Amino acid sequence: MNTITCNTCGHLNKEGTTICEKCGNPLDNDQQGKLLNMRYDGSSIRSKTKNRSIIDKIWNFFSSVKIGVSLIAIALIASALGTIYPQEMYIPRSVDPSVHYRDQYGITGQIFYQLGFHNLYGSWWYMILIALIGISIFIVSIDRGVPLYKALKHQAIKRHPNFLRRQKLFAEYPNYSEDEKNILINKLEKNRYKISKKDGHILAEKGRFSRWGPYVNHLGLIIFLLGTIFRFVPFMYVDDYLWVREGETAVIPSTNQEYYIENQEFIFETYGEDEEDAVFEEALQNNGGPVPKHFETKAIIYQDVSEDIVGTEAELEEVKRGEIIVNEPLKINDLALYQDSYQLSEFESMSFKLHETTDEEEEAIVEFTVDLTDPKREYQFENGYRIELNKYYPEYELDDGQPRSISNYPRNPGFVFFVYGPDIEEQEASFLAIGQNIPSGDNQYKIGLTDFSVRDVSGLKVRKDLTLPILGLGAFIFMIGVIQGMYWQHRRIWIHQSDEKLLIACHTNKNWYGLTKEFEKVIDGTSFKMVEDQENNQKQD
Numbered sequence: 001m002n003t004i005t006c007n008t009c010g011h012l013n014k015e016g017t018t019i020c021e022k023c024g025n026p027l028d029n030d031q032q033g034k035l036l037n038m039r040y041d042g043s044s045i046r047s048k049t050k051n052r053s054i055i056d057k058i059w060n061f062f063s064s065v066k067i068g069v070s071l072i073a074i075a076l077i078a079s080a081l082g083t084i085y086p087q088e089m090y091i092p093r094s095v096d097p098s099v100h101y102r103d104q105y106g107i108t109g110q111i112f113y114q115l116g117f118h119n120l121y122g123s124w125w126y127m128i129l130i131a132l133i134g135i136s137i138f139i140v141s142i143d144r145g146v147p148l149y150k151a152l153k154h155q156a157i158k159r160h161p162n163f164l165r166r167q168k169l170f171a172e173y174p175n176y177s178e179d180e181k182n183i184l185i186n187k188l189e190k191n192r193y194k195i196s197k198k199d200g201h202i203l204a205e206k207g208r209f210s211r212w213g214p215y216v217n218h219l220g221l222i223i224f225l226l227g228t229i230f231r232f233v234p235f236m237y238v239d240d241y242l243w244v245r246e247g248e249t250a251v252i253p254s255t256n257q258e259y260y261i262e263n264q265e266f267i268f269e270t271y272g273e274d275e276e277d278a279v280f281e282e283a284l285q286n287n288g289g290p291v292p293k294h295f296e297t298k299a300i301i302y303q304d305v306s307e308d309i310v311g312t313e314a315e316l317e318e319v320k321r322g323e324i325i326v327n328e329p330l331k332i333n334d335l336a337l338y339q340d341s342y343q344l345s346e347f348e349s350m351s352f353k354l355h356e357t358t359d360e361e362e363e364a365i366v367e368f369t370v371d372l373t374d375p376k377r378e379y380q381f382e383n384g385y386r387i388e389l390n391k392y393y394p395e396y397e398l399d400d401g402q403p404r405s406i407s408n409y410p411r412n413p414g415f416v417f418f419v420y421g422p423d424i425e426e427q428e429a430s431f432l433a434i435g436q437n438i439p440s441g442d443n444q445y446k447i448g449l450t451d452f453s454v455r456d457v458s459g460l461k462v463r464k465d466l467t468l469p470i471l472g473l474g475a476f477i478f479m480i481g482v483i484q485g486m487y488w489q490h491r492r493i494w495i496h497q498s499d500e501k502l503l504i505a506c507h508t509n510k511n512w513y514g515l516t517k518e519f520e521k522v523i524d525g526t527s528f529k530m531v532e533d534q535e536n537n538q539k540q541d
Contacts, residue, residue, distance in 0.1 A: 016044030213485020220478025341459030
């Protein structure tokens with residue numbers, strides 16, 4: 001490693017050092033007469049002195065403030081673009097995202113989807129961008145923080161006269177008395193300055209901790225960014241959805257099939273059902289439809305206590321029961337189940353009968369019931385007839401004249417049945433839906449709807465967020481850094497005593513006006529004159 005030898009004391013300083021670590025003599029001889037750069041007290045910065053190996057180049061890349069600011073700017077622009085249209089989590093779960101963005105927002109919505117902005121905050125490249133920002137902040141903190149710590153921890157009390165003369169605020173006092181010097185020191189102590197003495201030289205310092213405000217900010221940001229990255233760890237963060245029908249027991253998502261929920265009853269109330277709602281009668285009439293007042297799910301949570309053996313049936317044991325109401329979740333082991341949505345009167349089953357087309361009485365030849373949750377593919381009867389469920393559309397709609405299902409939930413079911421019988425040479429096909437019964441041709445037999453049953457479905461949001469304490473801690477530490485660096489300043493006053501005169505120099509990392517006003521109060525009552533602002537003098541020259 002290259003070193004720089006101090007001409008005054010002979011101390012060997014690291015390459016990049018501008019102020020001797022031992023005596024404080026400025027080492028930049030070509031900058032004589034100019035004010036010293038006191039940002040890091042003249043300590044060497046790794047990124048400014050090393051650029052040889054590939055590690056040095058990577059370090060220097062991430063330690064660049066321009067790179068860090070550029071990464072943050074890219075993240076902000078990407079985040080802003082992600083708010084142009086709703087994220088995928090906020091669109092109906094029953095629709096295809098690619099179709100939804102195209103149909104709702106046109107060509108710009110299609111581009112939004114194809115570029116991956118529909119799931120921006122969960123995309124791999126956005127997470128990499130956040131990680132790069134965290135790496136940049138960490139390396140910048142180490143690159144600047146370590147030299148600053150060493151410089152402040154081991155700063156010399158006795159400084160070279162050239163060091164003092166190149167400070168922004170400086171003055172020489174050829175005539176002074178020890179009594180006035182002691183008065184000056186006592187007033188500095190009353191103003192909460194820490195006084196350090198060595199061989200008659202004095203360093204008065206206060207507010208050093210404010211220099212660490214930006215680094216505390218960096219620590220808070222790193223913790224906050226780690227919290228956002230931890231949201232992609234299943235153990236730390238869950239944001240899932242569950243539809244569970246009345247009387248149904250379903251696996252709770254993201255629990256590795258350990259927990260189940262049973263929907264005992266779904267309760268739905270609207271305004272206008274009670275007498276006290278009469279005050280809303282006019283508003284309800286203007287609304288043109290029922291307005292939900294209250295809906296909840298009475299539920300039981302079970303835990304699978306069976307041995308973890310492939311093929312074994314779940315052995316459920318009740319662990320908790322209660323009501324799931326809007327903003328009042330049912331919680332179990334860091335998981336919270338929120339009441340989010342509902343589907344009233346969803347079809348549970350439909351019953352049909354087969355009869356001859358020419359039979360005006362429509363006397364049933366066979367009858368069967370289709371379980372819409374788990375429909376059978378075939379229905380065999382003892383009289384030789386057989387009905388095959390060839391196509392099933394839970395939520396049927398026509399798309400360019402062709403039937404298709406827009407979701408897997410039986411809200412508007414449609415069926416294609418094939419009928420086989422002892423007197424049917426080839427199968428007969430029929431399409432059935434609500435209000436529709438379309439034969440494939442001149443069919444001998446007809447299938448008709450005889451009955452149906454419905455039930456309510458509860459939409460539950462499954463949430464688990466162990467990252468909130470991490471995010472909160474990061475934000476709290478960040479605010480401490482903001483306050484620490486905003487409301488305090490690092491102020492230093494050096495008093496250099498010689499046989500002929502007294503040299504006084506002042507420095508602060510900010511708020512020079514406040515420092516000059518404070519120095520005026522300190523010298524009040526003494527013959528010491530005000531220190532001069534050498535920066536203004538240089539500008540005038």
